[in-house]
Amino acid sequence: MRKTYKALQVSASGELELIEKKVQPPSSKQVLIEVEACGMCGADISDIDIAASSDVPRVPGHEVVGRIAAKGEDVPNCWKIGQRVGVGRLGGHCHECIQCRKGQFHLCTNQLYVGATCEGGYAEMMLVLHTGLIAIPDELSSEEAAPILCAGLATFNALKKSSAQAGDGVAILGIGGLGHMAVQYARKMGFKVIAIGRGEHDVKDLRHLGAHLFIDAGRTDSIDQLKSAGGVQAIISTVPTASDVAPFLSTLSPQGKVILLGAGKATLEISPGGLVGGERCVEGSFTGTPYETERALDFSVLFEVIPKVETTPMYLANEALAKLRAGKVNYRMVLIMRKELHADCS
Amino acid sequence: MRKTYKALQVSASGELELIEKKVQPPSSKQVLIEVEACGMCGADISDIDIAASSDVPRVPGHEVVGRIAAKGEDVPNCWKIGQRVGVGRLGGHCHECIQCRKGQFHLCTNQLYVGATCEGGYAEMMLVLHTGLIAIPDELSSEEAAPILCAGLATFNALKKSSAQAGDGVAILGIGGLGHMAVQYARKMGFKVIAIGRGEHDVKDLRHLGAHLFIDAGRTDSIDQLKSAGGVQAIISTVPTASDVAPFLSTLSPQGKVILLGAGKATLEISPGGLVGGERCVEGSFTGTPYETERALDFSVLFEVIPKVETTPMYLANEALAKLRAGKVNYRMVLIMRKELHADCS
Amino acid sequence: MRKTYKALQVSASGELELIEKKVQPPSSKQVLIEVEACGMCGADISDIDIAASSDVPRVPGHEVVGRIAAKGEDVPNCWKIGQRVGVGRLGGHCHECIQCRKGQFHLCTNQLYVGATCEGGYAEMMLVLHTGLIAIPDELSSEEAAPILCAGLATFNALKKSSAQAGDGVAILGIGGLGHMAVQYARKMGFKVIAIGRGEHDVKDLRHLGAHLFIDAGRTDSIDQLKSAGGVQAIISTVPTASDVAPFLSTLSPQGKVILLGAGKATLEISPGGLVGGERCVEGSFTGTPYETERALDFSVLFEVIPKVETTPMYLANEALAKLRAGKVNYRMVLIMRKELHADCS
Amino acid sequence: MRKTYKALQVSASGELELIEKKVQPPSSKQVLIEVEACGMCGADISDIDIAASSDVPRVPGHEVVGRIAAKGEDVPNCWKIGQRVGVGRLGGHCHECIQCRKGQFHLCTNQLYVGATCEGGYAEMMLVLHTGLIAIPDELSSEEAAPILCAGLATFNALKKSSAQAGDGVAILGIGGLGHMAVQYARKMGFKVIAIGRGEHDVKDLRHLGAHLFIDAGRTDSIDQLKSAGGVQAIISTVPTASDVAPFLSTLSPQGKVILLGAGKATLEISPGGLVGGERCVEGSFTGTPYETERALDFSVLFEVIPKVETTPMYLANEALAKLRAGKVNYRMVLIMRKELHADCS
């Protein structure tokens, strides 16, 4: 096995620095992964900004797909050397805390957050706790699978928790990395899909992804448009700023639900009258477990729900990051670690 | 049958005026009720204030129990002359709108709101649409049954919708007319009951009602107290001001739920982080159907969940109203219409 | 308006007799429908057999689509003369019984069963209680809409009650009128669809309807095949003989559910060990309400779930019935009442 | 630490033989428990009968409470030497199989069944996998806690899964070890409790346990009695013979549920008509996880739901077993391992 590997580490200036790191052997409960692809998620931006202002060097990235190169002695036999696996935002649960004993692993109070509280996947190699591992189906390439591990999972699970029934109207608020997965999943789950984005989106593209209707949130009459389309039973909000959600509460049908995916900083101001009079609900959904991620992957295979990605080699990561910060990525950017791609940067 | 009856009508000054009104025969879908008791709900205050500043005279009151004195020709046979019945906030649904066709009668878009958009029960006689009628079990006196029609129903249903499971901690926020019913119901449904009130409450009284723990919301460490008691799976908020609820969100266990009962004017400011990270939820619950009210009444009989009431004759209604406005009622005030009680005022 | 209309009435020999009946005006709560199409459901066979051995003449048929020709004075305004409407098995609920007051109209204890306890739609005209009416969307022809009113509704609702989640395996047992709708709905709702039929079905046809996999129940290894495909989270049984369902219980995943649609005569023998050890469940689902039927129709429009029908004019009804009895119908037979089609038989 | 301990091992004749066994140190994932009490469950009879006819010696018992005497190196820190803990039927899940990864630990496919596939608690010492451990609250004595680990848990969980709502009628079928816990839990959860037993039960006793009504299943009119009491929304069946359940299906309200706890040998014959027409359901419930057992224990403490037990020292185990086989135990027999109790038998 190789002795060193390349990784993109956050510098004090908030740039990604391509460095050479020494390969560490996995601890007893870890596997060492040879990374093939890592999606660049919106949350990476705040991870990078936080890391830049801290003293701890950090490799970001939490949509990681690769192959197991080595494994610790306590890693279960189901995980094999050479197997293609992934890890998302959740770096492995403890099996000991209350949430774990309830079986709610994604709410584990000892969870590592990949790319935030432990090293992430903007790198050729990465160590992962086996409880965080996700099996990747053969039908998906690594760059297709990677965005499903965070963006796909988050929206797939939110839709399952939405209480919306077949044929109900479901609005997807925000059409980026998460939203474009939500539109596809929602369509294939049998919802009437209303995509709510900002004008720059190609309506034809959204229709192809599965939206029955597109509403431009930038227009002053967007709320009225949605209401006149009959309102919706659920709103899946993928936008980072909660205050952008509030105006849409009035378009919820009675007993409808808003599901928030992005935490953001902004507070959400709700008029209780709308909640009470129509028995509406505002709820958070938080990523999901490895088992659930495998179900999202299986669904993607079975129903051909494939992320739309742009790929970039490691040595162009800062350009990709700039595009991400500018909101110019065409749905999802994925870093590719294949050696031939960065030969010239070594 | 008598030709006239006494009623308490809202005057321009926001007082209750004891007037004599002509008895009207019921329309084909109505019954005429001889009222025996009518609870005075917190919502009556705003009904009265709104009526005072409008041109339409209004009789308030939406926790009405009485006997059927006459019925229209289209009223189903299950309702009998002489039968004791009640009506709560919802004055009768239409059976035709979308919500009615879904079976969600309490969300009927053609609903009358008793005491607000149609005449209420601060009166000796009252007309009610038969779809709003509730059968009253013999085991309850009229003054005991009346507060169950709004305060009891609202909290009974909220607890059923709370998703809390047997043994889970449930906080009751606000210990007045609604809250003191919520505490009793919650205890008898098998929850760990935490009553959150303002210092003036007698802790012994609350313990007798069923609270396992009492927390004084007026103390600066009330949030910490609740957290150190292990947090709660659900919060049933009966307070009118939503902003009083926000601080308690942080005491909710993961996947916990806040249920709002009071709409109020104030907005609720929520930090999305708490909702998303712990998959928490803020939800409204809106009174309930006549069928559900009968279930609340049956439960009250079976488990001896009886409202604590002060009673007042009609001619002292303004004194009772003043006490209600001052928040000095000992849980629930109920107007009693028995003739002997107002003989002297005629 | 015409004075008489043609109807197919059950004779003592169990044949359908084309007779001329006098048009009756609707009662106050009824509409008179000019029938355009009526599906022939498997349940019609037993309706016909029962009627044949009784003294009461009966017109069968409970998948009826037509236009309102006249309406009683108490019929709500939302139903208009000339509007295209339908009625399924449930002939109108009472709004007064316990189930109606709960909002569970399909379980109304005073319900009429169309074609069984009241006149059905194998006729040019038919009287229907307004509470049984279903609005038909313009996008569907009458012969496409008719089978949705029983076969479509039953399977659409069963799938919604199945507790299966997006991507879960769902087996459709029996691929006839109901089953071919179930396969389509299940696919469009995001399930992994396993169709279980008898050899005669064209596998290509089933794949086109949406089945991911076809299993021939006639083969001795059908259970093993299903198990090796990973089992299923739900089984929707459309077969009339419950005993044909029992062997498939062993293919249910833990916490899986069997939903029975057909009551039949045969009893179902269950080994409790399988239910208890894997927390499995056997459940009945019973058609649905008019509101739910409209949701099934909307879903059919939005996701192009269209029944495959053979049509027949009234004067060939006995031939169609013979085909139905023989199990030779290509998914669904629909009677067409357009005048030009039976001119020659008058 | 002592070198040997006493255990009750099944002999070829199906008796319990008091033997001396060598203490084994725990493996890395086990704890060694010094047993204080072990309930005698109905399932022990079949465990004993199976062990008697097999070559493998077996110590039965799966309601075990004791103190941790030693622990393996991989046992989490939350489990302390000297701590009082318990183990029920489930001897520890694997954390690796599909059900474990779903968080459904009680359905783990690698589970050990205490007293059946691994050594049980009719002994002074016992080894337990740490994933099977349950913390015992101080408020309960060991003999009170023991029966909660199987009988209490099974019925507590079944009631939580029953879908019955506060005030709904719930029938408890079979009033023995499980049934007498079910009656208490059901009452404290707010159900209308109907106990269905065989004549020998003291009605006063059942009323004290919380039953609102007692029905003698041995009387020919028991079904009619239950129907005239208004039927029930759920039936919790604790009887070993499923065929004894079938007659009661007809007393289930529409959308009601039967929950089976005992697997037994007999098959259950269901008439599909009753399931379909009323949308009823027959479901299995299978014990529960350690986390859920702790919730049952907490509930028992909070609401004073205490098993009624007879206790017996180890040297009288065969007499106790005979009583159990004869159905003569007064609710629950518990073996007590305190040394002073068996001094005379050494």
Ligand SMILES: [Zn+2]
């Ligand atoms: Zn992410």
Ligand SMILES: [Zn+2]
């Ligand atoms: Zn944990």
Ligand SMILES: [Zn+2]
């Ligand atoms: Zn009120």
Ligand SMILES: [Zn+2]
């Ligand atoms: Zn309505």
Ligand SMILES: [Zn+2]
């Ligand atoms: Zn919610």
Ligand SMILES: [Zn+2]
């Ligand atoms: Zn049918």
Ligand SMILES: [Zn+2]
């Ligand atoms: Zn009815």
Ligand SMILES: [Zn+2]
């Ligand atoms: Zn079920």
Ligand SMILES: [Zn+2]
């Ligand atoms: Zn047991």
Ligand SMILES: [Zn+2]
């Ligand atoms: Zn397992």
